[in-house]
Amino acid sequence: MPQRFRLGGVTTSALDNDYDIQITMRCFGGVMNISYSLQNIKSDGLRNQYLDNWHALETDDGAQWDRTTKQLVEPFQSIMTDLAGKLPVPPSDLLSDYLYPKHYAFEARAAAGDEKVAPFFIGETPKEDMVPPGQYIPQISGQLQQLFELGSWVSSIYSSRQTRIIPSFSTRAGEPRLARPARVLAGGHEYFFKPWHGGNGPGSANLSELATYRRIAESTAAGRIRSDLRICRMHGVVVDDDEDTWPVSEEGGSRLLGILLTWVETNQKPWLETLYHRASSTVATPDVLSSWSDQLDTLIAEIHRVDIVWGDAKPHNILVDRSGFIWLIDFGGSYTDGWVDRKNKGTKEGDSQGVERIKAFLSKRATTS
Secondary structure, eight states: OOOOOEEEEEEEEOGGGOOEEEEEEEETTEEEEEEEEGGGBOOHHHHHHHHHHHHHHHHOOSHHHHHHHHHHHGGGHHHHHHHHTTSOOOSSOBHHHHHSOEEEEEEEEBOTTOSSOEEEEEEEOOGGGSOOSSEEHHHHHHHOTTTTOHHHHOOOEEOGGGEEEOOBTTBOTTOTTTSOOOEEEETTEEEEEEEOSTTOSTTOOOHHHHHHHHHHHHHHHTTSSOTTOSBOOEEEEEEEEHHHHOTTOSSOSEEEEEEEEEOOOOSSOGGGSBHHHHHTSTTOOHHHHHHHHHHHHHHHHHHHHTTOOOOSOSGGGEEEOTTSOEEEOOOOOOOOTTTSOGGGTTSHHHHHHHHHHHHHHHHHHHHHO
16 A cells, blocks of 8 residues: 555644644554754744744635645655655554554754755654543543443444444545544444543543543433434543553553444535535525424434534534434534624523524525525
8 A cells, every 4th residue: 555644634833933833644553743943944944934833724724725735744754754654554454553653753854044944854753752542531530420430331342443434525545544534333223433532632532521421322222312313422432552652651440532423324425415515506496494493403403402502603603314314413612703792602591592593594595495
């Protein structure tokens, strides 16, 4: 399999006026971490150019951001390609392959008078210097002991070696280990994998979300809500033991890596099958839009009847499946300006406000279809 690179992330910081940029590039079997720091750029001309690049990454998220990122990666392309060509490609698509690759550090330097940045290979980063993925379960239990008695309400617990990444619309066939895992197979069933980063970070599961999924599970078990109600549910968790995956840890124990949620089959890329995008398309007829509005009323009434709050009510958190039915997803709480007012965050009132605005959005689309 030929090596490929995929941008994993870009972060910027300006601590003590030392403007830093960290760029992560993934390849099969490895992660390349590129570091830029103003203190390592001694050339006046390059310092000014570097600061321009830093500000571009801070203030832009469009074409300029893309161009700047490519420009910063370009000096390292050759040495990264050489290194990547020597790395063994993992033979499987296990979640563990994605979570525990080898990490390699690179650094940009420029002496006074230099006209170009010089790339330097620092070496492989030892595990002792890294933080393992996920969060130790004893730490979580300390925050909310009762909620995280996982065995009492979650019957399916898998390790990352028992969980396989499968290609989805967000991970092109043959490249599931380069993109952030989304669609996974565990215990013979397909799920959406949502990572756990201590309850923080974009796209990360949080305490509020787990509390809601527990209420959904218990309400379903008690027969208070239907098992076929089209809402996202939590079906299991992924937990790893340090003894198997991170033997250098002084803390030791088990880490919660992520939660396994309902995988909703859609016709296109999931982010193009949200209610927001589907309602904005030319194929959404007034009758279809009206049906979605009615379905939304029914779903919200059902969860509110058992005191479950959706939270971030907006059309972007509704998926349309292959049969044209809508599903409520993302029970992580929070709110989005324009759909729910801050004062109504995390309440039934907020849900109702969001639903009315979603229905107004659908109604407006119906009049222009």
